[in-house]
Amino acid sequence: MQRFFIQKSTLIFLSLVVLAGCRKNNQNQSYQQQAPELPVETVKQGDASVSREYAAAVEGVSNVEIRPQVTGYLSKIFVDEGDYVRAGQSLFKIEDQVFREQLKIAQAALITAQANLSTSKIDLDRKKELFKNKMVSDIQVKEAEAAYNAARGAVSSSTSSIQSAKINLNFSTIKAPVSGFIGRFNYRLGSLMTPGNQLPITLLSDIHQVYTYFSMSENDFNNFQKQQVGSSVQEVINNTPAVSLLLSGGEKYTEAGKIDAVEGQFNKTTGSITLRAKFNNPNNFLRSGNTGKIVMNQFYSNVILLPIASTRTIQDKVFVFTIKNGKAVMLPVEVNGKAGDQFIVSNGLKAGDQYITTGFDRLQPGTPVVAQKKNAQQKKS
Structure with missing residues (x-):
């Protein structure tokens, strides 16, 4: 009886082991059947154009x-802050009475010097005649010549x-050296x-054209140079394509610019x-001190391209x-910009390399995945 009980127990245990193994196999098969089939593509290389933006500061061509x-x-101010003035227009007046008096003194001194010159010339001519008649010595003639030359120097x-007095008098009226807008x-x-004086009276900005200054990283600049044609910096500049300017509000400036x-x-x-x-500024829309962004296209050849839709961005x-x-x-991948x-x-x-193109929104690393066959992708498309 006891032997029968042992055999029966052994039989029940073996049945349970077999049943558990079958259940596990069924679970593995079911798990594999649930692994999603997702479309994959092969990473390709190609040419790309990237639009890059650089913070820029605007200045007039002449500040x-x-x-x-x-x-x-300072005795007179002929203009107001913010006025547009033309080259040669009077801006400020410095009290000029002192310079007028200096001019009068210089003019009077000239009259005296010219009179002395005339007198010394007469004396020199007279002594030369007397010397011919041996009535004066050679030394006296030389003394007369020296006095005449001194009088000529006094006239000069x-x-x-x-x-000099006229220059100072003219400087007392300060005029605009260029056309432009008056500052504070x-x-x-x-x-x-x-x-x-430590500070200038004001700043005059010529803005019929404006300069925009922007900085470029070493990598960007090296790539920029590689794209241009020319052996010298000036040739590279001459062959540089036009650039655009985005204003502080994000709108695009109407005129195209050129790196110079x-x-x-x-x-x-x-x-x-x-x-x-440099940008043309025909309507004086831009002013010195404006800010914006320079937009320029940079071209890359034979680079790795990856659809943005096939990526996930985390922090x-x-x-x-x-x-x-x-x-x-x-x-993780490192990107160097966007091309479309x-x-x-x-x-x-x-x-x-291969990558999953779509269907990975809820996918976690380590999840079983099956690459979808090309035929299945084509049928779906």
Whole structure:
């Protein structure tokens, strides 16, 4: 009886083991059957154009400091802050009475010098005649010549003094060296003006054309140089395509610009280099001090391209899903910009790698995945 009970128990145990094994196999088969089939593509290389933006500052082609050339009190102001003035127009007046008196003194000195010159000339001619008749010595003639030359020098000095007085008198009226817009005044009527004043009276900005200055990283600049044709910096500049300007509000400026200068060296602190683009400003829409963004297209050849729709962005990092050993793998990739609806990949993928194109929204790393066959993809499409 006991033997029968043992045999029966053994039989029941073996049945349970077999049943558990079958259930496990069924679960594995069911698990495999539930693994999603997702479409995959092969990473490709190609050419791309990337639109890049760089913060820019606007300045007039001429920003002139208006400073006094003579010392005196500011007596008149002919313009107002913000006025548009033309080259040669009077802006400020420094009290000129002192310079007028200096001019009169110089003119009087010239009259005296010219009279002395005439007298010395008469004396010289008379002594030359007397010398011919041996009535005066050679030394006396030479003394007369020296006096005559001194009188000539006095006339020249007086003439120079007159010119200097006229220059100072003209400097008392400060005129616009270029056409443009007047800035804020740093001094008011009655202020003492000297050439050594720390601040200029004002700034005059010529904005019929404007310069926009922007900085480019070393990598961007190296790529920029590679794209241009020419052996010298000037040839590269001449062959540079037009650039655009986005205003501070985001709207595009109507005129296209042209890069016309590149700084001579990189900034050691920031690792960037400054470029300058020139824009026409026919309606004086742009002013010195405006800010915006320079937009320029950069071309890349034979680069890794990855559809943006086939990526996932987490905390500003870009990831792509691939399949390895039947499971999903999430790979981080580094991008170097956008070309239309594609990322330009600089690191993380290479040509020939495969990636999941769609259907990975709820996919987790390590989840079993089956690559969808091409025929199935074609039928769905």
